[in-house]
Amino acid sequence: xxxxxxxxxxxxxxxxxxxxxxxxxxxxxxxxxxxxxxxxxxxxxxxxxxxxxxxxxxxxxxxxxxxxxxxxxxxxxxxxxxxxxxxxxxxxxxxxxxxxxxxxxxxxxxxxxxxxxxxxxxxxxxxxxxxxxxxxxxxxxxxxxxxxxxxxxxxxxxxxxxxxxxxxxxxxxxxxxxxxxxxxxxxxxxxxxxxxxxxxxxxxxxxxxxxxxxxxxxxxxxxxxxxxxxxxxxxxxxxxxxxxxxxxxxxxxxxxxxxxxxxxxxxxxxxxxxxxxxxxxxxxxxxxxxxxxxxxxxxxxxxxxxxxxxxxxxxxxxxxxxxxxxxxxxxxxxxxxxxxxxxxxxxxxxxxxxxxxxxxxxxx
Numbered sequence: 001x002x003x004x005x006x007x008x009x010x011x012x013x014x015x016x017x018x019x020x021x022x023x024x025x026x027x028x029x030x031x032x033x034x035x036x037x038x039x040x041x042x043x044x045x046x047x048x049x050x051x052x053x054x055x056x057x058x059x060x061x062x063x064x065x066x067x068x069x070x071x072x073x074x075x076x077x078x079x080x081x082x083x084x085x086x087x088x089x090x091x092x093x094x095x096x097x098x099x100x101x102x103x104x105x106x107x108x109x110x111x112x113x114x115x116x117x118x119x120x121x122x123x124x125x126x127x128x129x130x131x132x133x134x135x136x137x138x139x140x141x142x143x144x145x146x147x148x149x150x151x152x153x154x155x156x157x158x159x160x161x162x163x164x165x166x167x168x169x170x171x172x173x174x175x176x177x178x179x180x181x182x183x184x185x186x187x188x189x190x191x192x193x194x195x196x197x198x199x200x201x202x203x204x205x206x207x208x209x210x211x212x213x214x215x216x217x218x219x220x221x222x223x224x225x226x227x228x229x230x231x232x233x234x235x236x237x238x239x240x241x242x243x244x245x246x247x248x249x250x251x252x253x254x255x256x257x258x259x260x261x262x263x264x265x266x267x268x269x270x271x272x273x274x275x276x277x278x279x280x281x282x283x284x285x286x287x288x289x290x291x292x293x294x295x296x297x298x299x300x301x302x303x304x305x306x307x308x309x310x311x312x313x314x315x316x317x318x319x320x321x322x323x324x325x326x327x328x329x330x331x332x333x334x335x336x337x338x339x340x341x342x343x344x345x346x347x348x349x350x351x352x353x354x355x356x357x358x359x360x361x362x363x364x
Contacts, residue, residue: 031087034110035096036103036294038301039077040249041278044261045069048246056245059261063240070270074278075257076301077249078294080110083117100323101300124250130233131252132244137236137285138255138336139262148237149181149285153202153230160229165211167204172232174201182285183232190215191226198228234285253292255283256311259336260343271340273347278302279311279339287336291315296323303328309346311339317358332356 042048047055081096082088087107088096096102111120137147153170156162172180175189176199190198197214215226244258257279264271280298282290292298295316302310303325312320314332324330329352333339342355 031090031093032107033087033093033104034080034082034107035088035092036078036080036105036110036297037096037099038101038297038304039079041074041076041301041305041307042246042249042254043072043074044254044257045071045073045264050245051247058245059258059265060243060245061240061262061265062243064266066265067268069264070274071272072276072278072307073257073261073264073272074276074302074305074307075254076278076280076298076305077253078297078301082107084111085117101297101325103294103296121250127252128246128250128254131255131282132258133234133236134252134285135255135258135283136238136242136244136262137234138283138287139259139266140238140240140242141285142259142263142287142336142340143266145239147285148239150235150237151180151183151186152233152235154233155231157229157231160227161216162213162228162230165213166200166202166228166230169204171203172200173203173208175199177201183234184284184286184288186232190228193226195226236285251292252282253280256281256289256313256333256336256339259283259287260339263340270347271343273343273349275309275346276305276307277309277311277343277346278305278307279333281311281313281316281333283336289313289333289335289339295319299323299328299330300325311342312358314356314358320358330358332358 042058044058047057050056081092084107093104096104111117137149140147151172153166153168153172155168156166172186174180175186178189180186193215195215195217197212200211200213202209202211213228215228218225218227242262246254260271280292280295282292284290291313295312296319299310299320308327308329310328310330311333312330314334317332320330331342333342333356338356345352345355
């Protein structure tokens with residue numbers, strides 16, 4: 001009789017029990033990660049449910065002639081699985097690691113220490129509202145409208161260079177004699193001064209003042225920034241009434257697609273040639289398209305929603321290369337004008353190979 005057989009069988013049973021116990025333990029142990037996955041896709045030319053569950057247009061314009069549209073101009077989103085109160089299990093992370101449409105990212109990169117989920121959601125909602133204003137300004141600027149931009153001081157930091165020179169609600173109209181049309185322009189002028197004093201012309205309670213402020217040097221790593229210690233916002237006085245409606249979506253990454261949707265609505269013909277086009281990217285009033293997070297998940301969300309083309313910020317190209325789902329053509333863009341030019345080529349059935357790409361390698 002082989003006495004080693006029962007021993008081997010017993011060891012096998014114990015190994016299986018230990019493995020099952022380990023699996024159960026890993027299932028409930030907290031992890032320092034969350035999962036990003038493709039979120040809902042919304043057509044800026046279509047409708048979405050409002051807070052009451054009723055379908056409303058994502059873009060509604062009054063005070064100007066609007067035109068019929070076709071195809072889609074989809075904005076893409078990312079959903080986050082997990083938060084500080086409940087992180088994904090190790091088993092969930094393992095499944096996500098094997099799914100090319102998902103990403104496992106450190107918890108702190110999405111939910112910083114000391115910031116609650118509610119605070120994060122509130123901040124993202126604010127960023128979405130700001131991006132909608134910038135998208136409207138960018139679209140109307142591209143169409144030749146006067147957006148009536150003015151830069152307002154929101155707050156002045158204590159012990160900052162501007163503490164004795166600027167006040168909340170000051171409207172900055174010029175820097176060193178050059179008219180100021182955006183907060184971005186003002187920040188750049190301060191940076192370009194390289195530490196030299198800048199002369200700011202401001203309107204305070206309807207009266208014009210000229211103040212001198214000497215920027216303060218801040219060094220982080222190998223990056224030097226010159227700051228005067230104020231927070232700014234750019235306000236607009238639009239000639240027409242543009243309302244952008246999208247509940248339960250936060251962050252600034254929908255800006256470019258909203259801008260394209262506004263341009264399409266205000267111009268005759270089909271900006272996209274009736275094709276299904278998706279994209280992402282922040283936008284500023286001058287048309288600059290900026291980077292966003294979760295672009296790989298947005299590529300898969302766009303593909304699954306039926307998009308054939310995807311407009312991606314050029315500054316995200318390093319994350320795009322090698323991660324494009326089959327059936328999707330990615331076009332890189334740096335400005336709203338770049339995106340409009342790309343749509344024109346697509347609409348007219350032009351040479352798609354002439355469009356800028358991220359030198360992508362299509363993945364299976």
